[in-house]
Amino acid sequence: xxxxxxxxxxGDCPIRxxxxxxxxxxxxxxxxxxxxxxRSFQAGQxxxxxxDRMEFVGSVVSGIASLTQTMEDGRxxxxxxxxxxxxxxxxxxxxxxFDVTATTDVVMCCFRxxxxxxxxxxxxxxxxxxxxxxxxxxxxxREWMLLLGRKxxxxxxxxxxxxxxxxxxxxxxxxxxxxxxxxxxxTREEMADYLGLTLETVSRQISALKxxxxxxxxxNRHVSIPxxxxxxxxxxxxxxxxxxx
Amino acid sequence: xxxxxxxxxxGDCPIRxxxxxxxxxxxxxxxxxxxxxxRSFQAGQxxxxxxDRMEFVGSVVSGIASLTQTMEDGRxxxxxxxxxxxxxxxxxxxxxxFDVTATTDVVMCCFRxxxxxxxxxxxxxxxxxxxxxxxxxxxxxREWMLLLGRKxxxxxxxxxxxxxxxxxxxxxxxxxxxxxxxxxxxTREEMADYLGLTLETVSRQISALKxxxxxxxxxNRHVSIPxxxxxxxxxxxxxxxxxxx
DNA sequence: TCCAAAGGTTGATCTGCGTCAAGGTGACAT
DNA sequence: ATGTCACCTTGACGCAGATCAACCTTTGGA
Numbered sequence: 203x204x205x206x207x208x209x210x211x212x213g214d215c216p217i218r219x220x221x222x223x224x225x226x227x228x229x230x231x232x233x234x235x236x237x238x239x240x241r242s243f244q245a246g247q248x249x250x251x252x253x254d255r256m257e258f259v260g261s262v263v264s265g266i267a268s269l270t271q272t273m274e275d276g277r278x279x280x281x282x283x284x285x286x287x288x289x290x291x292x293x294x295x296x297x298x299x300f301d302v303t304a305t306t307d308v309v310m311c312c313f314r315x316x317x318x319x320x321x322x323x324x325x326x327x328x329x330x331x332x333x334x335x336x337x338x339x340x341x342x343x344r345e346w347m348l349l350l351g352r353k354x355x356x357x358x359x360x361x362x363x364x365x366x367x368x369x370x371x372x373x374x375x376x377x378x379x380x381x382x383x384x385x386x387x388x389t390r391e392e393m394a395d396y397l398g399l400t401l402e403t404v405s406r407q408i409s410a411l412k413x414x415x416x417x418x419x420x421x422n423r424h425v426s427i428p429x430x431x432x433x434x435x436x437x438x439x440x441x442x443x444x445x446x447x
Numbered sequence: 448x449x450x451x452x453x454x455x456x457x458g459d460c461p462i463r464x465x466x467x468x469x470x471x472x473x474x475x476x477x478x479x480x481x482x483x484x485x486r487s488f489q490a491g492q493x494x495x496x497x498x499d500r501m502e503f504v505g506s507v508v509s510g511i512a513s514l515t516q517t518m519e520d521g522r523x524x525x526x527x528x529x530x531x532x533x534x535x536x537x538x539x540x541x542x543x544x545f546d547v548t549a550t551t552d553v554v555m556c557c558f559r560x561x562x563x564x565x566x567x568x569x570x571x572x573x574x575x576x577x578x579x580x581x582x583x584x585x586x587x588x589r590e591w592m593l594l595l596g597r598k599x600x601x602x603x604x605x606x607x608x609x610x611x612x613x614x615x616x617x618x619x620x621x622x623x624x625x626x627x628x629x630x631x632x633x634t635r636e637e638m639a640d641y642l643g644l645t646l647e648t649v650s651r652q653i654s655a656l657k658x659x660x661x662x663x664x665x666x667n668r669h670v671s672i673p674x675x676x677x678x679x680x681x682x683x684x685x686x687x688x689x690x691x692x
Numbered sequence: 693t694c695c696a697a698a699g700g701t702t703g704a705t706c707t708g709c710g711t712c713a714a715g716g717t718g719a720c721a722t
Numbered sequence: 723a724t725g726t727c728a729c730c731t732t733g734a735c736g737c738a739g740a741t742c743a744a745c746c747t748t749t750g751g752a
Contacts, residue, residue, distance in 0.1 A: 271589070273597065273683055274683075278597070279592055279596040281589035281593065282589065293578070299589070322575070323571075323575070326568075326571030326575075329571060329574045329575045330567070330568070333538075333578040334539055336585060337537045339585055340584055343592065344516070344545065347524055347591060348518070348524040348526065350595035350596040351524040351643025352518065355709065389728090389730090391729085397596075398595065399710090400709075401730085406732080422730065438518055438519075438520075599738075599739095600738075634698090634699065636699085644739075645739075647701085647739090648738090650701055650702080651702080651739090654701075667699075667747095667748095693752100695751090696749100696751090697749090697751105698747105698750105699748080700745105700746080701746075701747100702745085703743085703744085704743085705741080706739105706741070707737100707738105709736105710735105710737080710738090711736080712733105713732100713735105714733085714734105715731085715733105716730080716732095717728105718727105718729090718730105719726100719727090719728090721724100721727105722725085
């Protein structure tokens, strides 16, 4: 039953959307095509402000966006990291609950909300697929809560690197090609917002992991991982499978 | 469209399940009735272990259960608090990702997983309703992440009290009956696990809020709130609406 | 009636991370 | 070449909350 819902190519999108059903592909795709459009955002640009009216839902085609919350005094916490193929927005709610910001240049494939809602009401498979994706995100959020509530700064950094490595591997379908390495798509400050730390602590802990031979750095952003097991041990992860979003 | 999905009474359950559709009530309810059964758990008993095979999904009828994660060295983080009418389990996954524990005595109304999955595949409204509930939970998890990552101990305690007050109010449909008061359904240690603190810090901060007149205590567990706005200010909440789960 | 266990409070001390501050590096425009 | 800006690193210091420890209260069982 689950295999029924697979990724399908959406017209001229460079990616495969995840919310459509393979069997019913032609019909649904035709309808999706009619209501979709593209929007581009520059790095740093805000895609949606918390509290704003959301007139669309959509998925990230390229680039990286982040969901953040900010308190009045300026304290910020990232609560979601959106990579290509991730879905944004929620059917059945008219205003956004969080800020969505383009971390790098971003292209999104959008669907106007009304027609999309009609579509999911008429096409049960899409609702089911969305449910599945949302449950995955919820699990990831809960792993993240363990990280925020109980892990040390060093463990947080090691976790972040292994999360990004895992997601990148999943996206590129690479099998361990000898030396494992990752490009961090975030500034130190953004990592700090992700991890509930300050940017100084992030910088210090990355230096410490480097000094201890857990990682090596080329430039500020490119990380090589000589021993993945060692990194996972530093991350304090037992549940190896989680944290996919 | 949304109003279409309302709570309906499920046979002899004392509560209204939230995952069924009013219009189609008779059909779907008949099917739900056929596959449901009840289970009781004592306070402290584990309902499901993380990694275990889950043979059912269901909702809490009475009592309080919690979702927790534990690291090998014993550090624990609560990642979900299940009050009556909350849903447990996920269609499309065979093993549990987190420990589910009965915090008080708990009665659950369960559905065997296979028939339930068949049911949601055939009854689109249930999938849509589950999607809506899951999105609410995701929003709540993200509010919780802000709490864990950026709030001070004092703000965390104030937030917890206001969250419980709000949920209790929502459940009982009470309008501000003069003096607002709440029973904390958790021990100090459980609150600590919820908030990413130690039980000593929880105890100290509750004492501090009491000393400063933000709350008053009767016994260890019963809290009165003389001024809700004051409490919300202490909690650092701007987004007054969130944190419903 | 007394004991034990669970839950809670409070004090003293320690420490990981935040805060403040100074300086380094590379990209880019003028 | 030089200034500027964004980003990063490192050091010194302080503090919020963890840790360790003592003691209180309530409950229930022998």
